[in-house]
Amino acid sequence: MFKWVSYIEGISFLLLLFIAMPLKYFADMPNMVTIVGMAHGILFVAYMLFVATFFFNKTWTFKTALLATIASILPFGPFILEKKWLSHAEPPAC
Template sequence: MDISVKTFKIVSTLEAISFLVLLGIAMPLKYIWDMPQMVRVVGMAHGILFIAYIIGAYLMKEKLNWSWGTLAIVMLCSVLPFGPFYAEKKYL
């Protein structure tokens, strides 16, 4: 399976945005205004994008000859708000 850097950047950006929407919009709607529907929708989209990001990061390791340490940092960035934006700027 081959993935381009451009495709990984798109997945990375979408994953970051979905995480921020989940944390900043969907979670407050659920816990403050008792509207859990948004968490279901955004949470599912974010979950799929998160898995695509992790797989894409591994494929980028192979393609760009990243060290295991670089891969670990890029994967760690996936669980931090704004992390994928940092990984994109620094490693791609």
């Protein structure tokens, strides 16, 4: 479940940065940021709830939780985290 939330959150962040924001500033379409931004905000909260749950249930170490948190604020971060870090670790139980 976390993998799906992570991917969807990453996609929503990329949509916000590379589609909605340019449309807002170059095509005078501010509603795109409102819609995509709200969806991204909800997905970000879900992502961080998963990170907190895995950390507090001792499924993840502090380092893994910190890397997941940092990845959430970087473009392409969730994808890199999943490919390079989490794919080698034991998948957390949902």
